[in-house]
Amino acid sequence: MSAASIPILQVADLSRTFPVRNALGWASGTVRALDGVSFEVRPGETLGIVGESGCGKSTLGKALAGIHDPDGGRIAFEGQDITALSAAGRRRVAPRLQYCYQDPGNSLDPRWTIRRSLAEPLIVHTALSAAERDARIAEIMRQVGLPITHLDLYPHELSGGQQRRVGLARILTLHPRLVVLDEPTSGLDVSVQASVLNLLRELQRVFSLTYLFISHDLAVVRMMCDRVAVMYAGRIVEIAPAEKLFAAARHPYTQSLLSAIPDIGGRRVTDTFALEGEPPDPTRPIAGCRFRTRCPRQAPECAAAEPALRPLGEGQSAACLFA
Amino acid sequence: MPPPGDNLLEVENLRVSFSTEAGTAKVLDGVNLALQPGEIVGLVGESGCGKTTLANAILGILARNARHEAGAIRFGGEDLLAMSQRRIETEVRGRRIAFIPQDPYGSFNPLFTVGAQIMEVMKWKSPLRKVSEGRGLAGFFSRYPRARRREDMARVAEMLRAVQIPDPAVATAKLPHEFSGGQRQRLMIALALLPSPQLVIADEPTTALDVTIQAQILKLLKKLAKESGISVLFTTHDLGTAYEICDRICVMYAGQEVETAPVEEFFRRPRHPYTVRLLESLPRPGRPLAGIGGEIPALIAPPSGCRFHPRCAFAADACRGLRPPVTVIGGGHDVRCYHPVVEGAPA
Amino acid sequence: MRAVRDILAKLVRDPSAAVGLAIIFLLIAVAVLAPVLATHPDAVWDMNPRQRLLPPSETYVFGTDRMGADIYSRILFGARITLIIAIVAVGAALLIGVPIGLVSGWRGNWLGEGLMRVSDIFLAVPQIVLAIAISQTLGPSIENVILALSVTYWPWFTRLVHAEVRSLRNETFIEAAIALGVPTWRIVLLHVLPNVASPIIVRTSIGMGFTILTASALGFLGLGAPPPAPEWGRMISESREFLPEAWWSALAPGLAIFLVVMGFNLLGDGLRDVLDPRIRRATTGR
Numbered sequence: 008m009s010a011a012s013i014p015i016l017q018v019a020d021l022s023r024t025f026p027v028r029n030a031l032g033w034a035s036g037t038v039r040a041l042d043g044v045s046f047e048v049r050p051g052e053t054l055g056i057v058g059e060s061g062c063g064k065s066t067l068g069k070a071l072a073g074i075h076d077p078d079g080g081r082i083a084f085e086g087q088d089i090t091a092l093s094a095a096g097r098r099r100v101a102p103r104l105q106y107c108y109q110d111p112g113n114s115l116d117p118r119w120t121i122r123r124s125l126a127e128p129l130i131v132h133t134a135l136s137a138a139e140r141d142a143r144i145a146e147i148m149r150q151v152g153l154p155i156t157h158l159d160l161y162p163h164e165l166s167g168g169q170q171r172r173v174g175l176a177r178i179l180t181l182h183p184r185l186v187v188l189d190e191p192t193s194g195l196d197v198s199v200q201a202s203v204l205n206l207l208r209e210l211q212r213v214f215s216l217t218y219l220f221i222s223h224d225l226a227v228v229r230m231m232c233d234r235v236a237v238m239y240a241g242r243i244v245e246i247a248p249a250e251k252l253f254a255a256a257r258h259p260y261t262q263s264l265l266s267a268i269p270d271i272g273g274r275r276v277t278d279t280f281a282l283e284g285e286p287p288d289p290t291r292p293i294a295g296c297r298f299r300t301r302c303p304r305q306a307p308e309c310a311a312a313e314p315a316l317r318p319l320g321e322g323q324s325a326a327c328l329f330a
Numbered sequence: 331m332p333p334p335g336d337n338l339l340e341v342e343n344l345r346v347s348f349s350t351e352a353g354t355a356k357v358l359d360g361v362n363l364a365l366q367p368g369e370i371v372g373l374v375g376e377s378g379c380g381k382t383t384l385a386n387a388i389l390g391i392l393a394r395n396a397r398h399e400a401g402a403i404r405f406g407g408e409d410l411l412a413m414s415q416r417r418i419e420t421e422v423r424g425r426r427i428a429f430i431p432q433d434p435y436g437s438f439n440p441l442f443t444v445g446a447q448i449m450e451v452m453k454w455k456s457p458l459r460k461v462s463e464g465r466g467l468a469g470f471f472s473r474y475p476r477a478r479r480r481e482d483m484a485r486v487a488e489m490l491r492a493v494q495i496p497d498p499a500v501a502t503a504k505l506p507h508e509f510s511g512g513q514r515q516r517l518m519i520a521l522a523l524l525p526s527p528q529l530v531i532a533d534e535p536t537t538a539l540d541v542t543i544q545a546q547i548l549k550l551l552k553k554l555a556k557e558s559g560i561s562v563l564f565t566t567h568d569l570g571t572a573y574e575i576c577d578r579i580c581v582m583y584a585g586q587e588v589e590t591a592p593v594e595e596f597f598r599r600p601r602h603p604y605t606v607r608l609l610e611s612l613p614r615p616g617r618p619l620a621g622i623g624g625e626i627p628a629l630i631a632p633p634s635g636c637r638f639h640p641r642c643a644f645a646a647d648a649c650r651g652l653r654p655p656v657t658v659i660g661g662g663h664d665v666r667c668y669h670p671v672v673e674g675a676p677a
Numbered sequence: 678m679r680a681v682r683d684i685l686a687k688l689v690r691d692p693s694a695a696v697g698l699a700i701i702f703l704l705i706a707v708a709v710l711a712p713v714l715a716t717h718p719d720a721v722w723d724m725n726p727r728q729r730l731l732p733p734s735e736t737y738v739f740g741t742d743r744m745g746a747d748i749y750s751r752i753l754f755g756a757r758i759t760l761i762i763a764i765v766a767v768g769a770a771l772l773i774g775v776p777i778g779l780v781s782g783w784r785g786n787w788l789g790e791g792l793m794r795v796s797d798i799f800l801a802v803p804q805i806v807l808a809i810a811i812s813q814t815l816g817p818s819i820e821n822v823i824l825a826l827s828v829t830y831w832p833w834f835t836r837l838v839h840a841e842v843r844s845l846r847n848e849t850f851i852e853a854a855i856a857l858g859v860p861t862w863r864i865v866l867l868h869v870l871p872n873v874a875s876p877i878i879v880r881t882s883i884g885m886g887f888t889i890l891t892a893s894a895l896g897f898l899g900l901g902a903p904p905p906a907p908e909w910g911r912m913i914s915e916s917r918e919f920l921p922e923a924w925w926s927a928l929a930p931g932l933a934i935f936l937v938v939m940g941f942n943l944l945g946d947g948l949r950d951v952l953d954p955r956i957r958r959a960t961t962g963r
Contacts, residue, residue: 059540072856094861101858114853118871131859166625177857196376196567201611201621223540226570230613253615267545269570271597271612277552277574282543285510 013086014047015185015217016071021045021080023066027290038289040066041077042241045316048185053211055219055232055249057225057264061286062238064221065109068189071219072106073097085184102132105183109190111174115162121173122158128181143180147179150213151176151206168199172206179214187219204231225268229253234322238259240297241286243316245330247323257319257330260298296327304329337404339365339388339529344401346380346387355629357383359585359637360401361652365529370555370562372576372593374569376608378626381565385531388563389429390418405529423502424455428475428522430532430551434514434539438506445486445502448521449474452482477491478634485524491664493520493550510548512543529561536571548574568614573597578662581605584627584637586653591663601670604638636667687951694947700940708756717747721754722905730923740925743915747941751907755930758908759937762823762892763885769827770884771834775877778838783846784863793839796832804829805875805891810899819902822895828887837880841873873949875952879945886941909934 023041026034040063048054056064063130069075070081072202073092082090084104092100108114115124125144129135135143148155151172162170171191178186191207204227211218222228228235229249236246245258256262263282270276284301287293293300295310302309308328316324346358358380365371372559373381386392390410393526405427410418420572431437438447453459453474458481463469490498493516506514515535515636532551536544554574555562566572573593574581581589589602600606610620624641627633633640640650647669648654654666688694712913716738733740739748777796781789799807811825846849854864883930895901896910904911909930916926 061540074852074856075816098858098860101856106853106856108849108853110849113849114874116850116854116868127854127859128857131857131863170624197569197611198376198608198622201613201619203618204613205621225541226613228620229615263542267541269568269574271570271573272607275574276545277549280542280548281547282542285512285543 012049012051013250015050015085016048016219017081017083018047018071019045019081019083021067021070021077022084023070023075023077034180036290039241039292040289042071042079044238044241044243046236046243046246048217048219050184050217051215052233053231053238055228055235056219056221056238057223057228057235058238059223059264059286061240061289063241064223064238065189067238068106068187068221071187072104073100074106098131102181103184104126104187104212105178105181105185106187107175107178107189107191109193110167110171111164111177111191112162112167112170114174115177117162118261120159120161121165124162124173125177127159128177145255147176147180150179150210167195168203171195171203175206175210179210179216182214183216184219187221189221190223191220192222192224200227207231222236223267225253240289240293242297242313242326243328244298245323245325246316247325248321251321251323257323257325258298258327259302259304259329261325270275284309336366337364338367338369338406339363339563340402340404341384341388342402342404344381344384344387344403345399346392347397347399348393349395349397350630353630356389356632357375357396357585357629359632361582361585361587362389362656363580363587363590365561365563367561368527368556368559370552370564370575370577371561372572372579373582374567374572375582376567376626378584378629379582381582382533382576383585384582385429385563385565386535389423389427389531390415391423393441424451424560425457425525425527426527428525429533429536430515430518430522430530432534432537432644434518436509436517438514440506443503443505444509444517447506448486448517448524449479449482449503451515451521452486452524453479456482457526458484464553486520489520490517490556491522492523493517495520511539514549514571515543515547516550519554523554523558523560526558527560529563530555531563533563533565534567537566537568544571545574551575569597569609584632585629586637586639587666588636589663589665591659591665592661595661595663599663601657601663601665601672601673602638602667603642603644603669614621644671684948684951685877688944688947691950693943693946694951697943697947699942700936701944704756704760704937704940707753708760711750711753711757715750715753717749717750721746721750721907722753730926731921732923733925740923742829743919743923744868744913746905747909748912748926751912752909752929752933755907755909755912755933757820758902758906759889759892762819762826766823766826766830766888766892767881767884769823770830771877771881773827774831774834775838777831777867778835779842779869779873781835782839782842783861783869785843787841792835796835799829799832800836805894808891808895809898809900812895814951815898817903820907822892822901823896826891829891830884830888833884834877834880837876838873841876842869845869845872875948879949879952882941882945882948886938886945889934890938 019040019193021044024037024039027038028034028038044067056067058064066075071079077090081088082236089100122144125147126140129140129143144158145155147156153169153172157165158171165173192203195203210216212319220228220232232249235249235252236243237260238244239260245252245256245261252261256265266323267276267280281303282301287297287300295312296314299305299309314326314328316326317330318324319330341361341363344358344361348355348357361384373384375381398411404635405422408423415651419542438444456478458478487498495501495513495516509517536547539547548571564575576593578590578592579596581588581604583604589605600609607620609621611622613619622641627637627640635651636649636654643651648668654668656664656666657670658664688698707714714720723746728741728745729743731737731741737747737749739752742748777792781792807829808825811828812821815821815824815896850867854868892901893910896916897906899914901911902908912930913927916923918926
């Protein structure tokens with residue numbers, strides 16, 4: 008994470024709106040799922056994107072993967088602008104920039120055997136012979152810790168944890184540089200989650216991967232990430248090195264979010280948690296700072312303009328007038 | 331049979347199996363559990379451990395292919411499994427035992443206003459309802475007595491204020507989709523508490539919610555339960571949530587309860603090897619993640635004896651034979667293991 | 678192959694599907710072996726005025742018709758016509774309807790919408806009316822019946838495939854394949870098509886029965902195969918003037934049509950139960 012390293016991914020002022028349709032199917036408004044999001048990812052690091060449902064973190068991941076086209080802004084991957092690539096250009100980037108679904112098991116065709124699903128990316132993106140493909144598949148199965156005998160099974164014959172391993176294997180056979188992990192542990196039991204997280208770290212080491220780690224689980228993010236960006240209502244409100252963020256968050260929303268995590272053995276959140284209300288309705292944007300309606304520190308100047316991310320030293324930035 | 335003590339709920343040696351295409355799954359294998367009045371007990375375990383089946387068994391809403399093999403569920407000294415369906419429907423379910431479901435989205439009919447749905451429940455389950463009022467079809471066609479309806483409506487408004495739904499009069503005229511997930515869960519809590527139950531069964535009520543909303547809901551539920559002295563059986567797979575709200579925790583593994591302890595003791599000195607490994611699986615800064623090797627067993631042909639033995643580092647011949655009896659550690663801490671862990675508890 | 682064997686095994690276990698399957702195997706066997714099974718293979722097309730309208734007997738199992746032909750033998754040879762009409766017409770409808778459904782379902786743009794509106798126009802006119810109009814214009818012949826039936830049946834496949842593809846497009850594994858950079862033709866042919874195969878198969882089976890019924894109706898109206906072809910619908914039509922005395926001449930072809938249509942419908946229902954992915958997911962736990 009040296010300052011000299013060139014970013015593998017640069018995102019500048021990225022925006023994406025979705026039309027809101029009324030009962031007749033007419034567009035009756037828009038939701039700003041992403042609004043002026045900017046950040047950089049350096050090679051080999053894990054950048055966490057955290058926030059609550061509807062904050063835009065999944066839209067961000069899908070925009071990076073080319074599943075959603077952004078309305079504005081710029082995405083540069085390894086120095087190349089990939090914001091508005093053609094389908095063919097996108098396919099050339101795909102092997103190096105991979106998107107991993109929340110439940111990679113669902114990303115497997117239910118009618119295909121594991122072997123066939125794992126072979127597909129190699130058939131599409133490489134000129135390997137059938138024998139070379141088989142060797143590569145056997146290798147990746149070993150690396151994700153699954154027995155070769157599972158290759159002839161169908162996805163529904165595997166457990167949830169095993170399906171995730173196959174989903175990861177499918178993405179990693181192409182040896183990508185950057186992997187966008189969208190909620191990689193949601194819905195898993197803690198013991199399975201532990202093994203999936205260990206696997207992700209091991210694979211990061213073996214393949215020298217860069218991760219964009221999207222999650223709502225702050226305990227997991229704290230464990231896995233080098234830097235963390237906190238999103239609220241479509242914007243990044245704070246970005247900082249993980250240890251800095253968890254030790255001394257500067258944005259009031261980050262502070263509230265951290266205070267909501269149960270701390271086993273510590274003080275109970277049910278005694279200390281103070282944040283009231285819920286995230287704003289995305290179809291009715293709030294003027295000024297989006298968090299001000301719930302913020303314990305809100306002041307009249309918060310309504311005037313949307314605060315920009317302000318560097319606070321040691322790689323920490325927050326979008327708050329009082330941070 | 332021990333005399334019914336001052337426990338509100340006692341589950342004793344409950345066995346429930348499900349007949350499936352692949353065979354008979356022994357989902358609950360001799361489960362024991364007790365709840366005192368006013369106590370919040372966390373039923374903790376990973377998916378497939380049987381916690382939801384146990385909750386459903388207490389509510390008497392097991393699936394059709396379920397079979398009650400043995401055991402008793404005593405509520406206020408009476409065995410619910412021996413009680414007539416009619417009595418359970420009129421006196422117990424939704425009255426003395428209420429339910430908060432996991433999914434706040436699927437729990438309301440999208441076509442009717444929230445107020446209409448709450449009042450429909452109150453028509454049948456209000457604590458003011460007299461036993462003489464019509465049952466079954468007669469009750470269906472009989473009108474909601476006007477005087478009771480007025481009183482019930484006042485109670486509903488009061489309860490909605492208690493669960494912090496702003497402006498109850500406006501809220502009851504809204505349709506379910508006009509509420510967020512957190513607000514719907516507040517409404518579900520209100521609906522569960524309106525009949526003044528003695529016991530609330532909450533089945534993973536915060537799993538579908540974001541962490542800040544979860545904190546709000548847990549805070550609310552704990553406050554309301556403690557204020558009115560209601561017992562809560564809180565099932566969850568999340569140990570952090572259990573720490574927040576519970577007085578006592580009972581851990582289940584593959585259809586057997588393995589350890590029960592007061593919450594502080596539970597997290598400070600876990601004694602069952604499974605509990606220890608489960609706690610070590612939690613991500614915590616500055617410590618490697620341990621995880622548990624192996625997979626949760628299939629319940630159609632479960633391991634003999636202690637069902638955790640194939641994944642346990644301390645497994646011996648005895649563990650494969652009979653299920654371990656209860657070892658009383660003291661202070662309400664019970665563990666079902668031949669080799670309870672002595673040291674090595676996480677910080 | 679394992680899948681086909683599994684499906685057959687499940688079908689045989691379902692009583693109504695097993696009956697349907699048996700009827701269809703019987704139909705195929707009868708059609709193939711007609712010359713062998715027929716008791717009077719020569720008396721199918723020829724006139725035998727001396728043996729007109731004989732009631733069922735040991736020699737003429739189902740009796741004879743107004744031309745003196747053996748009804749039993751005519752039914753056997755009629756099975757060939759029925760089967761050929763159904764297979765070719767439904768096959769052609771599949772070949773037209775499925776690709777159009779795939780394209781319109783995958784591309785939700787003006788092209789997809791346009792194709793769906795065209796199929797809507799066909800669906801707006803009752804099939805039998807459209808088929809009558811077509812065969813009336815082109816003249817009575819087996820080829821024209823097949824043409825009329827396939828031209829009127831393809832929109833059913835288009836509708837079905839369109840709807841299935843639209844919902845599949847939102848499945849994670851399809852989106853994942855797009856994100857993985859899999860070319861569109863591979864996604865449509867290797868991921869989408871196999872996943873819509875089940876409803877297509879069910880619709881094909883039911884469509885066969887439906888097509889046979891419509892073909893018989895056309896034959897009854899004199900728009901099918903010209904005489905003396907042993908077409909079942911025409912046989913009923915020809916027996917009308919001798920009812921109720923020579924009841925047997927209408928009974929046998931009527932029963933044949935009834936049995937075959939019921940067979941395809943039973944099989945279709947059975948296939949729906951066996952192949953329906955929702956039911957299957959429920960039993961396998963995913």
